[in-house]
Amino acid sequence: MAEALVIKGLSKRFGGLRAVQDVSFSVQENETVALIGPNGAGKTTSFHLITGFHRPDAGSVLAFGKEIVGLRPHDICAFGLARTFQVAKPFGAMTVLANVMTGAFLRDRHVAAAREKALEAIEFVGLGAREQTAAKDLTTIDQRRLEMARALATEPRILLLDEVMAGLNPAEIDQAVALVRKLSQRGLTIVIVEHVMRAIMAVARHIVVLDHGQKIAEGAPKEIVENPEVIRAYLGSGYVHAPATGGAHA
Numbered sequence: 226m227a228e229a230l231v232i233k234g235l236s237k238r239f240g241g242l243r244a245v246q247d248v249s250f251s252v253q254e255n256e257t258v259a260l261i262g263p264n265g266a267g268k269t270t271s272f273h274l275i276t277g278f279h280r281p282d283a284g285s286v287l288a289f290g291k292e293i294v295g296l297r298p299h300d301i302c303a304f305g306l307a308r309t310f311q312v313a314k315p316f317g318a319m320t321v322l323a324n325v326m327t328g329a330f331l332r333d334r335h336v337a338a339a340r341e342k343a344l345e346a347i348e349f350v351g352l353g354a355r356e357q358t359a360a361k362d363l364t365t366i367d368q369r370r371l372e373m374a375r376a377l378a379t380e381p382r383i384l385l386l387d388e389v390m391a392g393l394n395p396a397e398i399d400q401a402v403a404l405v406r407k408l409s410q411r412g413l414t415i416v417i418v419e420h421v422m423r424a425i426m427a428v429a430r431h432i433v434v435l436d437h438g439q440k441i442a443e444g445a446p447k448e449i450v451e452n453p454e455v456i457r458a459y460l461g462s463g464y465v466h467a468p469a470t471g472g473a474h475a
């Protein structure tokens with residue numbers, strides 16, 4: 226498998242705070258990699274750095290062999306990296322279809338083509354019956370579906386999902402897991418930030434753990450949940466059998 230994303234020495238300070246410190250990891254094509262860690266560990270900042278919303282102080286991000294540090298978010302998206310946001314940012318008054326078309330317009334200037342592509346993405350994420358619903362009237366899981374459809378409509382090769390399971394009930398988490406798997410089966414390379422550990426275990430082939438901006442571990446899910454450093458920093462010793470408090474959700 227070829228490397229879709231190679232991150233080397235990524236660093237970002239906010240004043241005196243080292244939000245991301247010398248973080249390196251790689252993602253193979255069509256692999257799903259999870260980025261986990263406690264609140265404030267630097268996961269979302271890493272997404273901002275990869276997708277051009279923040280410029281790193283140091284480090285490199287190669288996407289399919291091309292350096293993308295320094296490119297604007299729009300150009301990074303056009304290069305094939307799409308993302309969702311931790312706090313969903315739909316255009317509330319606009320319909321689901323109109324929202325997803327804003328993604329599709331990245332590649333298709335023609336309304337009919339953009340509409341067709343948007344409808345395909347809406348159907349794919351399971352929002353087929355809601356295309357004319359205003360985004361603000363969607364349930365939480367449907368808002369997450371909308372975020373994914375909007376990203377998908379930009380025709381990404383790499384999809385970065387930021388806490389798409391937050392606030393979902395257990396049945397909805399199962400649906401979201403199924404959708405992430407379906408996205409992977411479509412051939413996408415996925416990087417997912419998530420606190421819901423059972424979802425991570427169900428979708429990720431590889432896990433990278435951040436703590437205080439630094440990578441403290443990476444490896445296969447089974448290794449990670451047994452790693453003493455990860456248990457200390459994030460999971461807590463009882464997570465496998467009982468929901469952890471304050472950190473990962475079982």
Ligand SMILES: Nc1ncnc2c1ncn2[C@@H]1O[C@H](COP(=O)(O)OP(=O)(O)OP(=O)(O)O)[C@@H](O)[C@H]1O
Nearest residue numbers: 239242244262263264265266267268269270271311
């Ligand atoms: N724009 C900013 N200006 C100043 N500090 C910031 C900024 N963005 C993030 N930070 C700080 O950087 C650190 C890392 O934040 P980040 O949002 O990346 O963490 P996270 O791992 O995504 O956490 P969570 O799980 O809570 O979303 C935190 O201490 C945060 O307060």
